[in-house]
Amino acid sequence: xxxxxxxxxxxxxxxxxxxxxxxxxxxxxxxxxxxxxxxxxxxxxxxxxxxxxxxxxxxxxxxxxxxxxxxxxxxxxxxxxxxxxxxxxxxxxxxxxxxxxxxxxxxxxxxxxxxxxxxxxxxxxxxxxxxxxxxxxxxxxxxxxxxxxxxxxxxxxxxxxxxxxxxxxxxxxxxxxxxxxxxxxxxxxxxxxxxxxxxxxxxxxxxxxxxxxxxxxxx
Ligand SMILES: C[S@@+](CC[C@H](N)C(=O)[O-])C[C@H]1O[C@@H](n2cnc3c(N)ncnc32)[C@H](O)[C@@H]1O
Numbered sequence: 001x002x003x004x005x006x007x008x009x010x011x012x013x014x015x016x017x018x019x020x021x022x023x024x025x026x027x028x029x030x031x032x033x034x035x036x037x038x039x040x041x042x043x044x045x046x047x048x049x050x051x052x053x054x055x056x057x058x059x060x061x062x063x064x065x066x067x068x069x070x071x072x073x074x075x076x077x078x079x080x081x082x083x084x085x086x087x088x089x090x091x092x093x094x095x096x097x098x099x100x101x102x103x104x105x106x107x108x109x110x111x112x113x114x115x116x117x118x119x120x121x122x123x124x125x126x127x128x129x130x131x132x133x134x135x136x137x138x139x140x141x142x143x144x145x146x147x148x149x150x151x152x153x154x155x156x157x158x159x160x161x162x163x164x165x166x167x168x169x170x171x172x173x174x175x176x177x178x179x180x181x182x183x184x185x186x187x188x189x190x191x192x193x194x195x196x197x198x199x200x201x202x203x204x205x206x207x208x209x210x211x212x213x214x215x216x217x218x219x
Contacts, residue, residue, distance in 0.1 A: 008071070009142050011120070013038025013096055026053050026078050033072055034103040038096045040071040040142075048204045049074055049140045052170040055199040055206045056138055058082045063135035066091065068123065068157070073101030075138050077108050080116060089134075090118040091126055124156045133162045139169040147176055151183065158193075158211055166210040168198065177205040184209060 007013050015038045022033050024045045035042035041049065053075060059065070062085040067076030070090035080088045090101045098120045105116045119126040127134075137157050141150050157167045171177040184195050184207070194210040 008038055008040045008094055008097070009145065011093055011095055013094060017096070024050075024074065026050070026074070027082065029078075029081060031074070031077055031081075032104075032107050033074060033077070034100050034107065035072045036096050036100055039094060039100055040097070042072065045074055046140065047202060048170045048172060051199065051201050051204045052138065052140055052168070052206055053078050055201075056168050057136070057166070057198070057208065059086065059135055062086055064133065064162070065089070066127070066134045066137045067101075068137055068139040068153070069093075069142060070101050070118075071097045071140075073097075073104045073118075075140070076101065076116075077104050079138065080105070080109060084112075086135075087115045087117070089127065089132070090116070091121060091123070093120065093122055095120050123153055124160055127160060128156075133160055133165070135162050135165050137161065137165075137167045139167070141169055141171070143171060143175045147179065150180070154184075154209075158209070161211045163213040164210065166208055168206065168208050170204050170206050173200075173203045173205060177207075180207065181205070 007015055018037045020035045020042055022035055024031050058079060064087045065079050066089045068091055070076055070092045073090055076088050076090045092098050098118050101118045105113055143150055171180050192212055196208050198206040198208050
């Protein structure tokens with residue numbers, strides 16, 4: 001499949017199913033992943049995903065974390081390994097992607113799998129319905145679907161964060177990273193939000209936008 005078109009962003013990808021097994025070393029641990037045609041970057045981990053994983057902040061205390069737009073689940077699987085007391089949610093619209101994420105939980109975590117939950121649905125809809133709030137949301141967004149769609153996700157993500165919760169995401173410089181930086185600086189005041197860029201590498205920027213305690217819904 002040509003990854004430039006967006007066949008992977010649909011519920012049922014229209015491409016013949018072929019399963020792959022790949023291995024990736026991330027944060028100095030080796031993971032095995034099942035991937036499939038019709039799922040984003042199924043032959044090799046995407047460079048943006050890899051840069052996000054290497055630079056994201058992972059809470060060590062028990063937390064509720066979300067891999068949003070999980071694909072075959074590399075971000076959530078690393079979160080699960082590095083934060084063994086946390087509950088990890090995965091969401092994707094693509095049923096083949098969520099099937100792969102479930103397989104990858106089984107492969108990489110022989111026990112204690114109750115703390116993982118994989119949901120198929122449209123961005124945050126499945127968790128908004130259940131009123132679940134997160135300490136951290138992580139995302140390599142489908143930015144080719146347009147900035148407007150990403151800015152909508154950005155606002156929705158902030159509404160499902162706990163006090164001091166954060167949204168960390170990666171954007172390619174040539175896909176508008178500096179536009180997003182300016183948008184955040186203009187629209188998210190520093191008394192309510194903390195914002196920094198965790199890393200700029202190989203043309204990818206990793207963003208960290210945090211909701212300050214005093215302004216979260218729970219206060
Ligand atoms: C750039 S890919 C990242 C995939 C995976 N996190 C990774 O890093 O390999 C974006 C993901 O968002 C998913 N996606 C697109 N539209 C979506 C939607 N409306 N709701 C949930 N997920 C969506 C796509 O299916 C795709 O898996």
